[in-house]
Amino acid sequence: MRQAKTAVVGLTLVAAMLTCIAGAAIAAPTINGAGATFPEPIYALWMNKYYELTGVKINYQGIGSSGGIRQIEAGTVDFGGSDAPMRAAALVESGLIQFPMVVGGVVPIVNIEGIAPGELRLSPQALADMFAGEIVYWDNDAIRELNPELELPHQAVTVVHRAEGSGTTWIFTNYLDKVSPMWHEKFGTGKTVAWPVGVGAKGNPGVAAYVQRVAGSIGYVEYAYAVQNKLPHVSLRNAAGEFVQPTIESFQAAAANADWASAKGYYMVLTDQPGEETWPIVGATFILLHKKMENPRTARAMLKFFDWCYDHGSEMAVEKDYVPIPGNVVEMIQESWEKELRANGQQIWPLAAEK
Secondary structure: OHHHHHHHHHHHHHHHHHHHHHHHHOOOOOEEEEEOOOOHHHHHHHHHHHHHHHOOOEEEEEOOHHHHHHHHHHOOOOEEEEOOOOOHHHHHHHOEEEEEEEEEEEEEEEEOOOOOOOOOEEOHHHHHHHHOOOOOEOOOHHHHHHOOOOOOOOOEOEEEEEOOOOHHHHHHHHHHHHHOHHHHHHOOOOOOOOOOOOEEEOHHHHHHHHHHHOOOEEEEEEHHHHHHOOOOEOEEEOOOOOEEOOOHHHHHHHHOOOOHHHOHHHOOOOOOOOOOOOOOOEEEEEEEEEOEEOOHHHHHHHHHHHHHHHHHOHHHHHHOOOEEOOHHHHHHHHHHHHHHOEEOOEEOOOHHHOO
């Protein structure tokens, strides 16, 4: 009898172990992404909330857009993030698909004693001249003429730029390239450029931290980092000739002209857009996926998360000063998922196709 009981207990333990193993096997997959630091504040908020609701763990490492593109091309992450959109031909060559997640603003930030957020006015040319090393002191005549009411110090300008390949840099230099013939001729647009002056810092957080420490400095960051670090941003003259502040409304004004339906591979540039209320340095941030993936469960879990962000994350995005992607564009994106994405030969969207 004792042997029979022992056998029953042993079988029960084995069954429990098998149940645990089976449970582990069907547990929610961990999803890994890397790339742009521009959207990192809203991605972190979305991922934490989604984990609370679903138990799905999503890791995202802000390493810059260049790093995100390299890692997704190498297949070392499940998805990449980039603020610099890839051209349609490059997407085809790499076997990737891209789609926008949110729109946000890049803002010049300064550290000048006595200057409050939005007080300092800059023209496009003055901004380009500072980053080109043509304006070297804060009391330069070009800046004083724009700010007759401010007491600007005779203090050297310290330019802070990104040290690594960055989509934020791509957006910022794309703007400078459009508004300054001098910048266009000498430096151009890129995730990295041959900066003539300044010091490099890693990521949006690194630029914000450096500007916060160094008096007389100017840098450029995604707007959320300026707000989080309580750093004064500038007021910038836009294409309509109006001095505007970076706000969700001025970002929305820039995004309002976006014609996503005509954008091949969702390639869209939103800098120097028309409109009296438009903030001139605005860009979308993109997700990159392989068209052909190996694991259907991981692929579906990713799309389910991105769909949740579009469907339930808009309010959180606005709270972080990002512009949500319009619903009609989301429908276009989901049609792209259905047509182009496969995992182990299986269609992975819509989710009703899950097996």
